[in-house]
Amino acid sequence: MGILVKGCAVSLDTLNTKVPTGDSRPLAKDFEMRENNNGVTSKTGRKDRQRSQAESPLDEAIPPMLNIENVQHNYGDVQALRGVSLTAAKGEFLTILGESGSGKTTLLRIISGLEQPTAVDRIEIDGVDVAQLPAAQRNCTTVFQNYALFPHMSVRENVEYGLSVRGIGSDERERRALEALDLVRLDGKSERGIGQLSGGERQRVALARALVTQPAILLLDEPLGALDEKLRQQMQEELVVLHRQLGMTFIYITHSQEEALTMSDRIVLMSQGQIVQAGTPETLFDRPNSQFSADFMGFENILTGTLQSFKEPYAEVSLGGKSVKGVWTGKTLPEIGQAILVAFRSERVKIGDSIDTSKACNTLPCTAGDRLYRGKYVDQTAETEFGPVRARIWDRSQQLSDFKQISWRFDDCVVLT
């Protein structure tokens, strides 16, 4: 196991509480890399998850905050959504992840009521059937990608809008608007015009405007897409804190793997109008169930072999006679001898000859290939007889040239179709 950092201990706890939920696959126990990447935010995110999982038996008794069954939507001949079903628990931070054109924004607009689906069996928000209700009468609000702030109103008037259309008196309106602005740390700027704000500030106004009516579900449509890197990371942390403070259900749309992993309790990966995989960030990150998931989640190394044997949970795969072992995560196991894929992340690959083979590791002979300097790390290609394998090396003392072998643990390797 090696040295445990503090964050890693937390993730181990998560791992233990995870077992009763029915997923018996061993998860990778080594999250040092993620901790390095994500720092504080992911830790808070994970603590959150731990809490919600501890409550999970209780959760099942409560109806889900959002329940969509079999929604289909077409734009002309194009099928944007093909039978998507989705639930979100109360207080969950659910991220819908996917490329542009995967149907994630359409799904969001259907939840909000701004788009009428071609066909749907059921849409329920907080137990209320909203399929026939217009957007204005649904208990959810949206933070738009381009913020959609009213340019003819001040910051405060924008935030008050949802209250004033409900006929709430000006005193209470102002008090609640200022509270919401306080929550997003914009209290000093309530009388500004929208044109006088920076991108990050507009983002906060849009957030306050959506929160002030206290909806059951907050829908966020790639809200951080227009912000620069540093501001985006800061907003990610703030969103996580805000989510924890409010206990509101957040449904967050993004194409960014990093955003999804950092903030979510659960991630739903979409492709071509369908849900490809759903699960915790750990599951998506380490246990993709299809080639698309693996590819999307950044499994740089995907090799083709034939299935040799299967013994729960491991599948043994023959790569041209050389046998490697990994966790089977695919959907339907093929026959012995059929083609199968082996996938593993470059940051889990170790290079060098002096590898302790007594550990549960796969090894492949290789020669050193191209090297790409990336600042924080080095991407070293190892040329094997089954194609190039990329290894991501963070340790600067690592000898990079002249190695003849790579290795990666069974648990860091997935086998899928």
Next chain:
Amino acid sequence: MPKKIWNWFVLASGNVWVIRTFVLFWSLIVLLPLMLLLIFSFFETKSFVTIYKPSLNTWVSLFDSGRFEVALRTLRVALTITMIELLIAFPFALWLAKGCKSRTAKAIFLALLTIPFFLDISSRTIVWRAILGQNGLINTVLLETGLISKPVEWLLYSEFSVHFGMIAPHFPTMVLPIYLAISLIDDDLIKASEDLGASPLQTLSRVIIPLSMPGVLAGTVFTLGPALAAWIEPGMLGGGFVNLLSHSIESAYTALRYPVVAALSAFTIVVLALLLSAVLVLTRRTASMEGLFRRMHQ
């Protein structure tokens, strides 16, 4: 636009000489004649000769001779027309900009709106005589069907027919600016309003109307001005019974009473300026032209 020309344009527009040249040019062709007009109104004519000695006689005679009532009547007619146009044009523009999903339909309607700019107005107006007249289409049909026993007289050569005839020619100048302003409203703003719980009526009154005010203002200016100066419709459909400013000015002009012409024109311009300033003050918050351009820039 090629980048180079654009850069040059940006540079030039900041240059103080460009602004000075523009102001000078504009002064010469627009402001100077207006000033001369105002000065002329303080002269008077005696036996077809203009006396270049400042006095208030022309202005006084304006109020004595009944020409003042003509000016007020013109103002009333023009304002009525503008209001009618606004009431028809706004819903139409809203539908054309946001409701009409077919691009072809949109293009056809926009093309139809430009027709009044092509066809001569007198030929379009004279047709109404054949329709509204005592022996016209409407009266004939009504008589034949037995709905009336004698022709309806107020259909033609009345204030009704003048108003009626002015509606179509002045419609595009009201619709087009409003259409443009509404087109510029981001669909997401309308969706956001709905999403935040606003009813369609609330979205209209709180988001769409305020944001289309620059267009409403421009449409009002472009419609009110020409309506004040209308000459063909009152002439052809008023039949001499509806005396408006344009005819008053023309008769003064043919009588060589230039100071009267000047005073009438100056009076109209002053009233128009007062009206527009009032509108501007009332809608100051939402309708600044600057605001419109800022929005386009975002």
